[in-house]
Amino acid sequence: MQEGMIERSHPFRQNGISLISQLQQIQQEHGWLPEPELRRLSAATGEPLIEIYRVATFYKSFSLAPRGRHRVTACCGTACHVRGSAGVTREISKLLGVKPGGTSADGRYSLETVNCLGACALAPLVVVDGEYHGNITPAGTRKLLKKITGPEAGNGAAAER
């Protein structure tokens, strides 16, 4: 490793705020990381844009695309998995017409999977717009999503972005 590469660690902390924290602030403000903001950050900190993207793409919580107005999060931790979260996620994906990690073309729904929310007693667990719903079964997904899909209860109608 070149000496210069090791020495790079310090500039990451501009005014005592790490690059990660700065990206978290941008994400908190916009809900995702828009490119113009990242360019601005690069100009302000002197950090090459590619380094900023390297960090932004490494961590799971950063999103490089806007997320849907309704956010559905399916927990796929081990406890949820052994209680059938894979089937639940599959049904939600079909109903919303969105693959895990994706957002519908109309920007209505995002479906995310997470590794564990630590509420294993409620497994399998699905979070819809911040609200926890426990013990969800494949058959229960349609009813669960009615709140955000409306009565038409999509059958994968919305095309993926």
Next chain:
Amino acid sequence: MEALQARLKTPADLERYRAAIKAKQETITHRLSVCGGTGCAGGGSARIRDYLQDYLARRGLSARVALRFTGCLGLCERGPLVIVSPGEIFYQKVTAADAAEIVDQTVLKGELVERLLYTDPLNGEKYVSANEIPFLKKQSRFLLGDNWRLDPASIEDYLGLGGYAVLAGCLDGLNGAEIIARLKASRLRGRGGAGFPTGIKWAEGREAPGDQKYIICNADEGDPGAFMDRSLMEGNPHSVLEGLIIGGYAIGAGEGIVFVRAEYPTAVKNIRLAIARAEEVGLLGEDILGSGFDFRVSVSVGAGAFVSGETSALIRAVEGQVGEPRQKPPHLAQQGLWKKPTVVNNVETLANVPLILRLGTESYSGIGTASSKGTKIFSLVGKVNNTGLVEVPLGMTLREIIDDIGGGIKGGKRFKAVQTGGPSGGCLPASLLDLPTDYEALSEAGSMMGSGGMIVMDEETCMVDLARYFLAFLKEESCGACFSCREGIARMLEMVEAITRGESSPGQLELLEELAAVVKEASMCGLGQTASNPVLSTLRYFREEYLAHLVDRRCPAGVCRDLISFRIEAGICNGCGACRKSCPAGAVEGKKKEPHRIAAALCTRCGICLETCRYGAVLKE
């Protein structure tokens, strides 16, 4: 509690303040502790708290009844939980509608609300006091036991229970070397996974040359199915902070950092609040309690990467970089954060520190086994009756934890395996249920202690699918720096996926074992070195299940979708049509009141028909 006028300047100030807190607490006649842990909060416990608060105010009881929104109380399965003291009356499955009755009956009249009491699923007995419930009674809750006694937002609650007395004692009477000697004598081992002796780690940090040193609390709990650290941070953040300050003092660090996952917003909030309150009263900052020791703590919020729990990767993440591990040496004790000597300890490890110094090393090392001392918190989850957090002496057998505390397997099913150690651990079969939870015993059996996840599985869990699950997880989380880990996990995943589809051959198992050994040998960090464990342990103990997939093209647990099919038993089906209406694929056909059929070509094997049928006419084969 009246706000403190000035910073505490001496240990005597602290004791005076503590006495004032205790005097004030004597005016309280009853306490209501509403569990705010993730499980209970997910079940709506915040509303219960609001209703109780409202109702207490309306009844004019706010001054003498203390209401707390606490950290995890343990028995998540029966949440939301409320404990009423005196009497430690344990109410479970509480709803907001029960709030008024709890106040009127129990607080005012001293009568029980019978329907909210806990009934044991095994012996059918009803229990009143939290201390009598088998789930809690059989534990040794040294670390979690105070959760219901304190509001995590209140430093006064922690002080009222004797908090920070150990810190004061250390600053007043012990030097760093003496503290480390006691820690070594206690034989505390790291609770984050590897089980390295904490005293030795601290000694290395203390002996490392340099006047600027750091101590980091690793709260980047990434194992799926594990939430011990989260519950400590949420429920008793000051106990972790006290351990961190003592650690800073012992190794000579001026700054501490708590690295916590963004996925744990309540933990982030509570630890931040704890730090702010400790600064206000003078337990953090300059010249703590007049000792001349200066120490500050900041919080660094992670952005979500499992590999960042590895200590060298964690340090990079704290620095704001990509959280990838690096080659060691140089060890972190020599070159850590900002290239300064750094000690990284797990949350539970730090919470053990004040406990050890309070109990004394002799009493502490009386708990546990010869090589594994103290208690360990496990998150007991999966197909077990009592899902929850369990704190037991190290060495308790898996059987005691799963059967006696966990209440056995859900729905009367048969135990199949227990997975410990998260994605780095392994699956242990029924024949090993009498194995003690000891660092060495678990490793020898092909699993590991890990951070304390304990996932119980029954006959409906497919072990091949589980190996696939962990490989998929690790493939996603591998940073990709080592070829063996990046490519090895991906290829193992392909091979296991082919097995779950029934598109493999028996010779593949040997190839899988060979590849697993290479990944273990050739990877740099703990993630790669242990990535093969889920595959190897399932191959070791459940080989016949792999063979059923390979040879018979059959998934005995009925999980792998390509190897199962659904059928309606004409003799049982009464043609009610429920499955037809619920089938999202439109694969069920049949006239009303006549037996239905499933069109195999259309069926996606989602299992909704099986779930919907009330007559047991749908069969999975």
